[in-house]
Amino acid sequence: MRLGSVFFYPVKSTSGHEAAEAVVRPWGLAEDRRYLVVDERGEPLTAREHPIMLACVARPDGSTIKLSGPHAEPLRVTPTSRRLTADLGGDRVEVTDCGDDAAAWMAALLGRPARLAWLDDPTRRPVDPAYGRADDRVSLADAFPLLLTTTASLARLDDWVRETAAERGEELPQPLDMRRFRPNVVVEGAGEPFAEDSWRRLRIGEVEFRAVKGCDRCVQTTVDPDTYVKGKEPIRTLSRHRKWDGKVWFGVNLIPDGTGTIRRGDPVTVL
Incomplete structure (x- = not known):
C-alpha cells in the first residue's frame, strides 16, 4: 500500500x-484546521449549513493565511489580541479573533454575521x-x-x-x-x-x-x-x-x- x-x-x-x-x-x-468561522455566540459555521463556504480558498501566507473567494478581493488575515470562545461539539476552546476585516469578508461570503478565529496554541x-x-x-x-x-x-x-x-x-x-x-x-x-x-x-x-x-x-x-x-x-x-x-x-x-x-x-x- x-x-x-x-x-x-x-x-x-x-x-x-x-x-x-x-x-x-x-x-x-x-x-x-488552525482557523474556523464562528457566529456571534462562538458556534462554528460550517459547509453543512452553508455550502458556499467551500468557495473560500485559504492559503498559508507566512505566519498567517490569505483568503480568496468569488465575492471580494483577496484578504491577508491579521489576527488580533482579542480572545473568543468557540464551542466545538461541547469543547469550549479559547481562540484568537482575526479582526473586523476578516469578519466582514466572511460575513459577505455567507450573507450573515460571522467572525474568523485562529487557534494560536494547538x-x-x-x-x-x-x-x-x-x-x-x-x-x-x-x-x-x-x-x-x-x-x-x-x-x-x-x-x-x-x-x-x-x-x-x-x-x-x-x-x-x-x-x-x-x-x-x-x-x-x-x-x-x-x-x-x-x-x-x-x-x-x-x-x-x-x-x-x-x-x-x-x-x-x-x-x-x-x-x-x-x-x-x-x-x-x-x-x-x-x-x-x-x-x-x-x-x-x-x-x-x-x-x-x-x-x-x-x-x-x-x-
Missing part, C-alpha cells in the same frame, strides 16, 4: 488543498479521553488529528451508489469525488474495501499512527465540492450498507504517535 494523496484545510469547513507532502504534528498536519485542545491518551491533542478538526480514507473503499461505495440509482430508475451518477469526505491521507492499494475498519496501528513513511475510531459521516459529504449543490449521496447509500449505532461510516480517525514529514508515494504498513 502507498500514500496516494495528502490534503489539508487551513480554515475548517472551507476548500482544501492537495499537497505532495505535509508535516505531521501531534495535533494533526501542520497547516490543517496544544490547547485535548482529544476525547474515551479514544485518546492524556497528552493527545487536536487542532480545530471535529474530533481527531487526521482522517484516513482508501481508494478501495471509495470504489466499492461508487458501485453501491450506481446500484442504488439503477434500482430507482435514476440516471447513473459520476463517481464520487474523494474531496467530499475531507480526508487528510488517502491510501491506495488497500486491496479489500473497508479493510481500514480493522486497522489499529499503521505507519506512513516513517510516522506511526493509532487508528482510534471509525468516522461517522454527516450531510457535508452530500455537497458537491465544485458546485456547492447538495444531493442525496453518499448518505443515502451509506445508510443501506454502512449504518450501525444510528450513524453511517466511511474512513478512520488517526492520532499520531510521532512527528515527521509524510509524502505522496510513501509506503503504508499496517502494524
